[in-house]
Amino acid sequence: MAYTSFVAVGDSFTEGLNDPPVGTTGATQGQADRFRGWADRVAERLGQVQPGFRYANLAVRGKLLDQIVEHQVPLAVEMKPDLISFCAGGNDLLRPGSDPDRMAKKLAGAVRDLRSTGADVLLFTGVDPRDTPIMRRVRGKFATFYLHIRSISDLYGCRLVDQWSMQGLRDWRAWSDDRLHMNEHGHRMVAAKVLDVLGVPSEDSWRTVWPPRENVDARAKRREDAQWVREHLAPWIGRRLSGRSSGDGLDPKRPDLTPFVGDSSIL
Incomplete structure (x- = not known):
């Protein structure tokens, strides 16, 4: 399918932290428009194969699932694009007392609304946290939520981007110094995985095999x-x-569904 429009919904992962665009060395917390990320990379590739392609990115770092469902999902529904990506819940799972079953019910209702527009919907599992010292303590909670996402994807006929199976993302060389957000390499891998799920050719591969590291x-x-x-x-x-x-006080970097070309050199 040749997509003519794409709306990305979510938190920092979809906003693109910490993947700076070409010609920059990074970005400060207040420079939301300075990050690229997997969603921009996917939009740039889709724009190469479809003239007049339009793209909006409503994601804002730090947002919780309820906030994304309340503020971003209705906007995506109103825009009626061909393709919508929806990734949320990571910030909730890091908080004590979060309930993956309740979160899944909230997410399912939002997915139903998004699919009612006729758009293809991309859902995401997260990366297996077993290599992260703090998050691996609640690995079971993460796994439960991601299994719910798989079920919701099947139920509503969504396209699933399974990051849990992406072994290349388990290497710290795919992550920035904060160990919570991917760097350029990680975002490139995710973009390649998304394009693979969509059936769109990409010069990158999500099956990255890292060279051995020296003993630390x-x-x-x-x-x-x-x-x-x-x-x-x-x-x-x-x-x-x-x-x-x-994300307090920050607006989405691309709040409107407008024509988008991007930097064709990145994919």
Whole structure:
């Protein structure tokens, strides 16, 4: 199918943290339009094969499932695109007391609304957190939610992007320093996986095989972990305790469904 329009819905993963565009070395928290990400990469490829292609990205970092369903899903429904991506719930699962069964019911209702427009809908499982020291403690909760997503995808005839099976994403070289968001390599892999699911050729492959890494000195690893706690984990916990979000005050980077070409050199 040649898609003529695409709307991306979600949180930081879909917004594109931390994948800066060509010609930049990064972006600050307030520069939401400075990130590319897998969704932009997919839109750029779809725009290459379909003249007049239109794209909107409504995702905002830090948003919870309920917020995405309340604020972004209705906008996507109104836009009536050919293709909608919907990935949400990761920020909820990181919070104590989150219920993957309740979350799945909320997500299913939103998927039903999105599919009622006639659009193809992309759903996502997350990456297996077993290699992440903190998140692996709640691996069962993540797995339960992702199994629900598989069931919802089957029930409503969605296209499923299974990141759990992407072994290349289990390597830290696919992730940025905060260990929560993918870097350029990770976003490229996800974009290639999405295009594969859509049946659109891509120059990239999601089946990345990383070269072996040199052994890391144990003391250096401890210093690296301590630095991560100071620079990333502690601020994240501080925001949770204060009720703040990294997305507070930020607007979507592409709020309107408008023509989009992008940088054809990236895929």
